[in-house]
Amino acid sequence: MTTTFRVKFWEIKKRTGRKRPYPVRWRTDTREHSEWYATKALATSRLSELSQAARNGEPFDVDTGLPVSEVRRRNSLSFLEFAQSYMDLKWPDAAATTRGSTVEALATAGAVFVRDGVGRPDVTELRGVLSRNLLPPTTRDAELSAEDREVVDWLTRNSRPLFDLTDAVAVREVLDALAAKLDGKAAAATVYQRKRAVLFNLLSYAVELGMIPDNPLTRVKRKVAKVVDQVDPRVVANPGQVERLLTAVTYVGRRNQERGAHLAAFFATGYYAAARPAEGLGLREDDCTLPEEGWGLLMLGESRPAAGKRWTDSGEVHDRRGLKHRGAKDVRPVPIPPVLVRILRDHLDRFGTAPDGRLFRSPNGGVVSSSTYYRVWEEARQYALTPAQAASPLAGRPYDLRHAAVSLMLNGGVPATDVAERAGHSVEVLLRVYAKCIDGQRELINKRIEELFDR
Incomplete structure (x- = not known):
């Protein structure tokens, strides 16, 4: 592209005998250009746009005669096209849950970043076809219903150019959509931050390819609620409460008397080994060292988070991946106390394993669904x-067993480095996330402060 700042405009003069008699004429360097309009008002508006670009010091493309920003906008991929190319890039190496959250964020943005054309579908319909059909690389060739085909065709025609997102007003409209649920109510701060991060990465990729000059999200600020990245102390159960909860799990099961009993060791692993639920689901007999007496050892190396069939390579509901924040083949050795050794040995004696060696399985041998173990826990x-306790946040989720274990160790004086290693955290993250739950030294500190005041 050859550009110039030498731009000259001519006055609008009506030419009779033409269907569009009002010309906008200008020259870039030595090349002349013209556009013709049916009314003088339209011609005047267009001349004003071009003149404003020249006054702002914007270079013009010599060949087309247009401001560079307009050339880029006209040549730009649509947001939909670019989002699809971004998903093609990210899909192969992304975890299944990341695939789902990325598609959700881009579908939210893509459903509102459209021209207001005739027959515009509802936002819910637009999000639906984006999430199901247009963004995931694996479903783009799937057969569509007549209704979905109509929505897809409209969206393909009316998705706005990616370059339009260099405009602050357009960016703010998209951010407003990310911050709201479909019913118009405010989305949780964590949801907004996650979706904004996806959009930020998409636009950074566009900058990397030279499709936009800079990432507009660095220029547009939007006030949102503060994200609290700390464990609520109210969810942390004490050892006595945990013991009663683990015992109560064995009582669960009206039609299947062993439904709760089979999961008792799963919940115990979340507490005594501070394992994430997805790590417990992936635990195999070969990962366990369970001596008849004394401490045992778990080698946690696989996680089975629930992601949904659309997002996994296998087509299963649960993804198969390595440990969180670790390499694909890394393992985390976790020493386990004798009480958990006995629980796991009893579990194996009573229930055996799935065909692939997993300790915990559904009735058909598959991975236990999160809905199943949540119902048992509740x-x-x-x-x-x-x-009163049941109505409170106390141990409200199975994951809270892990919080109870980590809090217990920290408050019991176990060094943070050792706790972090067992829990699979960095020390920095551990102390930040559990800052409100560390109160083991409170009485000692209070006594020292009291002594200071009594001097």
Whole structure:
């Protein structure tokens, strides 16, 4: 592209005998250009746009006669096209849950970043075809219903150029959409931050390819609620409460008397080994060293997070991946106390393993779904806790067993480095996330402060 700052405009003069009699004429260097309009108002508006670009010091393309920004806008991929190319780039190496959250964020943005054309579908319909059909590389060739085909065709025609996102007003409209749910209510701060991060990465990729001059999200600020990245102390159960909860799990199961009993060791692993639920689901017999007496050892190396069939390479609901924040083949050795050794040995004696060696399985041998173990846990809470406690956040999720274990170790004086190693955290993250749960030294500190005041 050859550009110039030498631009000259001529006055609009009506030419009779033409269907569009009002010309906008200008010259870039030595090349003349013209556009013709049916009314003088349209011609005047167009001349004003071009003149404003020249006054702002914007270079013009000599061949087309247009401001460089307009050339880029006209030649730009649509947001939909660029989002699809971005998904093609990210899909192969992304975890299944990351694929799902990335598609969700781009579908939210893509559903509102459209021209207001005739027959515009509802935002829900636009998000639906983006999430199901247009963004995931694996479903773009799937057969569409007549209704979905109509929505897809409209969106393909009316997705706005990516370059339009260099305009602050357009960016703010998209950010407003990311911050709201479909019913118009505010989305959680964590949801907004996650979706904004996806959009930021998409636009950074566009900058890398030279499609936009800079990332507009660095220029547009939007006030949002602060994201609290700390464990709520109210969810942390004490050892006595945990013991009652683990016992209550064995009572769960009206039609299948062993439904709760089979998961008792799964929940115990979340507490005594501070394992994430997805890590417990991937635990195999070969990963366990379970002596008849004394401490044992778990070699945690696989995680089975629930992601959804659309996002996994295998087509299964649960992804198969390495440990969180670690290499694909890294393992985390976790020493386990004798009480968990006995629980796991009893579990193996009573229930055996799945065909692939997993300790915990569904009735058909698959991975236990999160909905299943959540239902068991909620029923156990009703048995083990008082009505007031059951209505509170106390141990509200199976993941809270891990929080209880980490908090117990920190408050018991176990060095943070050792706790972090067992839990699979960095020390920095550990102390930040559990800052409100560390109160083991409170009485000692209070006594020292009291002594200071008494001097």
